Structures are given as C-alpha cells and as structure tokens.
Amino acid sequence: MLQKLFYVLIALALFTINGCSNGGETTGVSSDNIDAEEVLTLDPHADIFQYDGVIYKTNIDWVEELSLIKDVQIGEIKTRNDTNTDFKDEMANKLPIGAKIFSVKGRGDILIVESEGEILKYLAIVEG
Numbered sequence: 001m002l003q004k005l006f007y008v009l010i011a012l013a014l015f016t017i018n019g020c021s022n023g024g025e026t027t028g029v030s031s032d033n034i035d036a037e038e039v040l041t042l043d044p045h046a047d048i049f050q051y052d053g054v055i056y057k058t059n060i061d062w063v064e065e066l067s068l069i070k071d072v073q074i075g076e077i078k079t080r081n082d083t084n085t086d087f088k089d090e091m092a093n094k095l096p097i098g099a100k101i102f103s104v105k106g107r108g109d110i111l112i113v114e115s116e117g118e119i120l121k122y123l124a125i126v127e128g
Contacts (some may be wrong), residue, residue: 034125035091037085049092049113049122051075051101056111056122063110063123070112070119071103077113095120 027033033097039046039055047058051074077099091098099115 014094023078035085036087040085040093046119047094048087048091048125049077049095050087050089051111052089054127055087057125058113058120058122060121060123063121065112066121068107068110068112068121069105070087072104073100074103075101077101077115078107 077092102112113120
C-alpha cells in the first residue's frame with residue numbers, strides 16, 4: 001500500500017512540475033494527463049469525472065481505506081456524459097448533476113464528492 005502511495009505522489013509531483021514549467025502559461029489539459037478515453041478503455045465501468053483538466057476515478061481499494069477530512073467545496077458536477085469519452089471540466093459519467101466536489105485536507109490527489117447522501121473518494125489519474 002505504501003509503495004502505491006509513493007508512486008502516486010511521485011506522479012503527482014511530476015505532473016505539477018510539468019504543469020508549471022511552461023513559462024507561466026496556463027493550459028487546459030496537458031498532454032501528460034490521462035483522458036477519459038484512456039481510463040474507460042482500461043475499465044469500461046469506471047466511475048469518473050473531470051476537474052481542472054484531470055480525470056478522477058472512484059472505487060480504488062487503497063483510497064477507500066484512507067481516513068480523509070473533507071475541506072472546502074471547489075465545484076460541482078454540471079454535466080453528465082455516459083455516451084462518449086469527450087469530457088470537459090465538472091463532467092461525470094455516473095454522478096448526477098449537482099453532486100458537490102470537495103478538496104481534501106492534506107491531499108492534492110484525492111477529491112471527495114457528496115452525492116445523494118453518499119461520500120465518494122476519487123483519485124486523480126495521472127501518468128507517472
């Protein structure tokens with residue numbers, strides 16, 4: 001479990017460094033990001049959403065075991081797309097419109113979503 005966490009943290013660090021090394025310009029989705037098509041090709045039943053150019057996925061065993069503290073609301077699901085893999089920010093394939101997205105204290109790679117009385121943990125899916 002610690003080894004997986006280590007690799008995720010390294011991937012997140014590399015993603016952050018790559019995202020900040022373009023002379024201060026901010027771009028939407030970097031070519032280093034894994035997109036919805038890649039995630040759904042590997043797992044057609046994945047529960048995903050996109051936030052800030054990054055795909056987040058739930059039902060990851062080691063993430064489910066973490067004790068996390070919800071921080072501030074940073075967004076909500078605005079559109080649903082269960083027909084194709086062309087995703088935009090705040091779009092999900094299974095979450096309902098209006099589901100609230102929260103940051104997590106002490107974690108930049110996990111978001112919490114509140115939906116229909118349920119708390120779901122989503123991990124950022126980045127290459128690394």
